[in-house]
């Protein structure tokens with residue numbers, strides 16, 4: 349490996365959302381944080397260099413997106429995902445959650461139902477509720493420890509009148525990378541019932557062998573016209589603090605409305621650092637990503653084996669993508685408050701507590717395993733010790 353993912357990069361006192369809030373959020377400053385989805389690895393060297401060069405320029409003025417920024421994006425998706433994006437389909441947005449929220453605001457009626465599949469990344473709930481829409485939940489089914497879509501229930505929700513769906517692929521927290529047949533069926537239903545699909549594909553580059561990622565919009569021209577795809581380099585290259593993402597759609601009318609709203613809110617300008625960082629990411633960081641995926645798989649194997657051996661009462665779901673491990677802790681027979689106490693006070697680790705992903709997440713925890721192996725080992729040891737002492 350060219351890159352050393354074992355290296356510990358101290359993140360305390362760096363204004364880190366993950367590392368500098370333990371006392372405030374969990375009442376314990378000594379916690380090892382493996383919750384919010386950013387990685388404890390340095391970004392690829394090409395990005396660090398691009399940002400250093402950009403910072404060295406010293407004048408931080410209003411910034412344009414050069415053509416080379418758009419071509420870096422389109423060539424990445426063609427190279428890595430065999431998906432041809434026309435640069436004219438791209439809108440910049442400060443964040444995926446911003447885009448999710450704008451999609452709800454622009455493409456559904458106040459009071460109407462918006463479909464999500466639970467358990468799911470918690471802002472999916474927020475953007476529906478905070479825009480005064482109703483949440484229509486299609487709970488995911490579990491089959492042999494793997495999430496599957498309940499298409500009958502989904503169809504019922506569509507038949508009942510929901511016209512918008514927020515879809516997560518790969519799925520957070522379960523790590524499913526939805527397969528062609530599943531996407532196809534979802535696509536057919538969306539066309540049959542005229543439901544617009546907002547496909548959050550932020551984790552698209554983080555998949556494991558045997559689970560190729562398929563962009564929803566790549567299935568057909570019709571589905572591309574009936575969807576917005578939300579993409580970002582932030583998970584892939586550990587850049588969430590740069591606040592950069594894109595929305596892709598060939599549907600001119602949807603794009604026009606989105607562009608207009610972003611301009612209304614003056615969210616259409618780019619950050620000074622973003623174009624250079626994104627070009628370095630998408631042009632010069634393939635090798636880093638390939639090595640990261642090998643390292644993440646090693647972490648995953650380690651975690652799954654450790655849990656099976658040391659804490660067999662906990663059942664972890666094997667993710668097909670993402671760096672998130674969803675664990676069923678219901679056999680511990682602890683309620684939400686007790687699970688939190690076990691993590692934050694007894695074990696001194698912070699995983700994400702499952703109920704925030706929906707009622708289906710009660711009794712679950714989610715581990716972010718994108719950290720040096722030694723941190724993962726320490727966290728799992730602390731946790732298993734605390735479970736044994738329960």
Ligand SMILES: Cc1ncc(COP(=O)(O)O)c(C=O)c1O
Nearest residue numbers: 385443444445446469520550593
């Ligand atoms: C599925 C999903 N969507 C969106 C985000 C956050 O995106 P952003 O920071 O661009 O709003 C995350 C972060 O964990 C995520 O897992």
